[in-house]
Amino acid sequence: MATATNGFKQKSCGVLDEEEFYKCCRLLLQQSEQLRDGWSWEAVQGSEGYLKKTALRPVPAPQREEESGSHPQMHSTCNPSPQPPQEEQPVCVASSDPSSSSDELEDEDDNSCWVAENIGLMFQFEYHILYSCSYAVPVLYFRAFTLEGRSLTLGEVWSCVHPNFRICLQSCPLNAISQQEHPLLGQPFFVFHPCRTEDFMKPMLQAAQDQHRTVNYVLSWLSVVGPVVGLDVSLNYSLERLPGAPPCSPRQH
Amino acid sequence: MADDKDVLRDVWFGRIPTCFTLNPDEITEREAEPYYLLLPRVSYLPLVTDKVKKHFHKVMKAEDVEEMWFEYEGTPLKWHYPIGVLFDLHASNTVLPWSITVHFKSFPDRDLLHCPSNSIIEAHFMSSIKEADALKHKSQVVNDMQKKDHKQLWMGLQNDKFDQFWAMNRKLMEYPTEEGGFRYIPFRIYQALSERLFIQKLFRPVSPEGNTHTLGDLLKEMYPDALTNDGEQKRYQVLIHGIEPLLETPLQWLSEHLSHPDNFLHICAIPVPTD
Numbered sequence: 001m002a003t004a005t006n007g008f009k010q011k012s013c014g015v016l017d018e019e020e021f022y023k024c025c026r027l028l029l030q031q032s033e034q035l036r037d038g039w040s041w042e043a044v045q046g047s048e049g050y051l052k053k054t055a056l057r058p059v060p061a062p063q064r065e066e067e068s069g070s071h072p073q074m075h076s077t078c079n080p081s082p083q084p085p086q087e088e089q090p091v092c093v094a095s096s097d098p099s100s101s102s103d104e105l106e107d108e109d110d111n112s113c114w115v116a117e118n119i120g121l122m123f124q125f126e127y128h129i130l131y132s133c134s135y136a137v138p139v140l141y142f143r144a145f146t147l148e149g150r151s152l153t154l155g156e157v158w159s160c161v162h163p164n165f166r167i168c169l170q171s172c173p174l175n176a177i178s179q180q181e182h183p184l185l186g187q188p189f190f191v192f193h194p195c196r197t198e199d200f201m202k203p204m205l206q207a208a209q210d211q212h213r214t215v216n217y218v219l220s221w222l223s224v225v226g227p228v229v230g231l232d233v234s235l236n237y238s239l240e241r242l243p244g245a246p247p248c249s250p251r252q253h
Numbered sequence: 254m255a256d257d258k259d260v261l262r263d264v265w266f267g268r269i270p271t272c273f274t275l276n277p278d279e280i281t282e283r284e285a286e287p288y289y290l291l292l293p294r295v296s297y298l299p300l301v302t303d304k305v306k307k308h309f310h311k312v313m314k315a316e317d318v319e320e321m322w323f324e325y326e327g328t329p330l331k332w333h334y335p336i337g338v339l340f341d342l343h344a345s346n347t348v349l350p351w352s353i354t355v356h357f358k359s360f361p362d363r364d365l366l367h368c369p370s371n372s373i374i375e376a377h378f379m380s381s382i383k384e385a386d387a388l389k390h391k392s393q394v395v396n397d398m399q400k401k402d403h404k405q406l407w408m409g410l411q412n413d414k415f416d417q418f419w420a421m422n423r424k425l426m427e428y429p430t431e432e433g434g435f436r437y438i439p440f441r442i443y444q445a446l447s448e449r450l451f452i453q454k455l456f457r458p459v460s461p462e463g464n465t466h467t468l469g470d471l472l473k474e475m476y477p478d479a480l481t482n483d484g485e486q487k488r489y490q491v492l493i494h495g496i497e498p499l500l501e502t503p504l505q506w507l508s509e510h511l512s513h514p515d516n517f518l519h520i521c522a523i524p525v526p527t528d
Contacts, residue, residue, distance in 0.1 A: 045449060133455050134384045134439075151362050178376055179366050181333065186450045188366045195383055195392070 014202030015136035024218035267294035294337025385439035385516030434458035469500030
């Protein structure tokens with residue numbers, strides 16, 4: 001069921017207020033339940049809360065040699081230097097054993113050494129969708145662990161981002177992923193910086209308005225940012241109506 | 254006003270005398286002496302503790318040294334909070350100097366953000382400034398600034414240069430006269446001993462009727478438990494930069510003069526010590 005929550009109020013701007021956010025989340029949840037897509041609502045102190053989903057993702061395949069130098073260095077959103085930080089934990093767990101089964105072991109390349117160790121294994125990703133009242137947009141928080149419970153570093157997370165997305169993100173530091181404190185849980189998470197969300201949502205909402213289509217802001221936004229970090233949004237979400245759902249009319253303001 | 258400028262200086266140059274002691278479980282080649290330092294309230298731990306790191310590295314082997322982190326009475330200190338906020342929240346009514354324990358291993362990465370370089374601090378700092386401006390000016394002022402202006406704000410903080418910082422920051426403190434203040438006030442209220450990290454919500458400096466909102470009005474709306482009712486004993490101290498401003502103080506004035514360099518008003522509500 002498409003929602004009318006983003007009727008006329010949002011047509012001239014790319015943002016939404018907190019009430020709208022919660023409405024969109026509720027609708028997304030309903031659809032998720034129908035599609036068995038795994039989203040849940042975590043309530044925090046009364047009416048506040050966030051959408052949550054966990055997913056297992058395969059550890060990415062080893063990168064080609066020429067690519068391998070480029071990805072672990074997104075620890076800093078402002079520093080273009082490709083130096084890995086000194087205090088960073090070495091990614092490679094095993095020594096470079098010549099008898100190892102993988103032909104692609106590179107002694108000096110920590111990343112593919114580690115990846116070769118972990119081929120066939122999975123990471124556990126956890127995604128949270130929160131509302132930012134400062135920017136009046138949803139924000140995607142996520143973190144990832146190995147199955148043994150070790151937190152992934154930003155470099156490792158970055159290696160899970162599709163190379164095409166990496167190029168776009170690297171050129172715009174403010175669109176980049178950085179580590180921040182989860183505002184409700186207080187734990188370190190990775191975040192997509194929300195300051196550009198309004199910019200890409202505006203034309204989308206305008207187009208929907210022009211075509212008299214109603215839009216679930218959170219769902220549309222998620223379909224843009226989610227895939228960058230492996231969170232796929234099924235096309236089934238955009239089906240017009242769930243069985244039994246009533247038709248809706250644009251909200252009057 | 255000359256007085257108000259003095260307030261800006263007093264805030265900027267606030268210091269906390271601190272004693273850094275190495276965690277006794279660290280492996281050292283000889284005994285580590287504590288290290289004393291005056292910490293700027295408005296800065297961030299990793300930005301001002303290079304000397305601490307060097308001091309303790311001297312008595313340790315390179316292989317025993319990993320990312321440095323700090324702890325106070327068992328609580329890992331969040332480096333991304335301004336130093337003054339950490340002190341007010343955890344140690345405000347204790348005897349000086351503030352005693353911080355230094356660690357070089359077992360980084361608690363479920364509790365603390367990593368800080369591998371100063372550019373991480375810069376990114377975090379600029380991110381706060383941008384968020385504050387989103388609230389104050391719908392990001393118009395910060396977006397109109399050039400990259401070198403942003404850099405000036407950061408360099409001012411990093412190098413403790415008040416004039417350099419404020420030459421640029423004053424733009425972030427302006428507002429259209431007819432508005433009477435910012436669109437919303439950037440603030441965070443931290444409650445000691447609470448499940449909740451902090452309260453941050455939308456709040457205007459002026460009511461729809463045109464009344465100036467005060468610190469008391471903010472607390473009444475966001476954290477009424479912090480206020481003392483008539484006849485009751487005072488249960489909470491409401492601290493900004495280690496002092497208790499009068500509840501009648503206009504919030505707009507507080508935002509312009511008592512914000513941290515990140516442009517946020519960081520307010521700590523701590524229980525009144527009972528002894």
